[in-house]
Amino acid sequence: MRVVLSTYGARGSVEPVVVLAARLNELGAQARVCAPPDEEFGKRLAGLGVEHVPTGAPVRALVTSVTPGSAVGLAERAAALMDAQFETVAAAVEGCDALVATGPLPVTTGARSVAEKLGIRYVHASHQPVVLPSPYRRPPARRGRALPADATDNRALWELDARNANDMFGEMLATRRAAIGLPPVDHVRDYAFTDQPWLATDPVLDPWRPTDLGVVQTGAWLPADERPLPPELVEFLDAGTPPVYVGFGSTPLGAPQDVARAAVEAIRAQGRRAVVSRGWAQLLPPDDQDDCFVVGEVDQRALFGRVAAVVHHGSASTTTTATLAGVPQVVVAQGADQPYWAGRVAELGVGVAHDDPTPTTDSLAAALETALAPEFGARATAVAGTVRTDGATVAANLLLTGGR
Structure with missing residues (x-):
């Protein structure tokens, strides 16, 4: 055929x-x-x-x-x-x-x-x-x-x-x-x-x-298969407690470096390291401290199983992959179908829907603190087992x- x-x-x-x-x-x-x-x-x-x-x-x-x-x-x-x-x-x-x-x-x-x-x-x-x-x-x-x-x-x-x-x-x-x-x-x-x-x-x-x-x-x-992560990323993951991933995929952002700065500072406020995905918005950490690792195109399915939480834009693909990985999510929806997926993440209890498309350090820190609570991790793990x-x-x- x-x-x-x-x-x-x-x-x-x-x-x-x-x-x-x-x-x-x-x-x-x-x-x-x-x-x-x-x-x-x-x-x-x-x-x-x-x-x-x-x-x-x-x-x-x-x-x-x-x-x-x-x-x-x-x-x-x-x-x-x-x-x-x-x-x-x-x-x-x-x-x-x-x-x-x-x-x-x-x-x-x-x-x-x-x-x-x-x-x-x-x-x-x-x-x-x-x-x-x-x-x-x-x-x-x-x-x-x-x-x-x-x-x-x-x-x-x-x-x-x-x-x-x-x-x-x-x-x-x-x-x-x-x-x-x-x-x-x-x-x-x-x-x-x-x-x-x-x-x-x-x-x-x-x-x-x-x-x-x-x-x-x-x-x-x-x-169907997970592609291996780059050796340098694996070394970063192995060097400490699970970091928090932040990425917005191919979604355009009005002020991408402001978003990156707010995200990294919010992650640091939780005592966590960060994995920053450049994406099409070309996100970069606000400084060159060694608690941040920047990635380009990687297999999200392999990566999300190694992180403590995922901060993302709420595309269908990223939301599904994070849910399958059993990792808590913070969804900062920008438009299109993304608010729908943010709502579903919140309704299922596997993460938090951020209220505004333009996050601040304080707003993201509060959302992350909630998402990283043990009950969200337990719920995310339970729901992951039901995803086809x-x-x-x-x-x-x-x-x-x-x-x-």
Whole structure:
């Protein structure tokens, strides 16, 4: 079986797709991944023996240059993303049996159109639940399309979201579909999602409540094997009590060095050492004391089992990995789906949701003091034993058997 997986986004969007592609190949399929051309993604895919089809513009430069929430240049970026599906991805899918797509609507609507034209199976996958219509929560606001702050009818808000999606992307999609002989679609968002989208999240960390949408929850797509940590990091870990990890992944920060300083000072206030992940914000400790160790790209699954707590931004991937490691968390959510994961960490009792996206030394010190209390460690250990690790295998088998 030949499968193409298409995605566009930062690390949290690409890594799960990489994991699924590798698992498909292990099970005898032939999988390739259409993903941004950033060097780090190419290296990751090459290391797993998965073919990388560079698609669209480099995403790191985009993430670090676009003002969060700004709609400036959105139409141009959306058109380029959609064009990449009708051109690069369409060429990659020729002769294949299935196309799995995840990411923003310009990607997934384009991908489904390509699959429709070729007559092959299409699957929409999401790595977080907040974009999937549900009467139990408000939809996230689209860039430049604020939702009424006083509205409380979630169903009406999701209907408004569908109209916003049509307004933003409907004509763009119709033009490209017409060029390959396809008619326009009435509901852009629902067309992209299908009536049975996959939700690649852990059911304990993210319990999906049934709705009219036939969501198939596979479990999170996590790497099967731990990569060894760098020897210098292992030496640092072995040299004292477990440190506290702080990192914000590929999430942009307004004042990254202020955040790094506040985090390190808060960690020191607890009598702990720090492991600082540079991430795309290029975090660095405020000084060169030997109680801090700076890391680049490392296997979080291997590292989190060696630390006392994890201070992070609340991406789906980092939250799941920290929960699986059984380590207390402090989540400093910045936006998108991150507040949702911060809330789930707090509800499960495995950590603390920081109230403000801009932490201070005092606010982080208080949150860390709470998270490092014995009861949070015990709860984190208990919940870790319930997190599934077979999500990628479940999804791969659904593809290979034609199941839903």
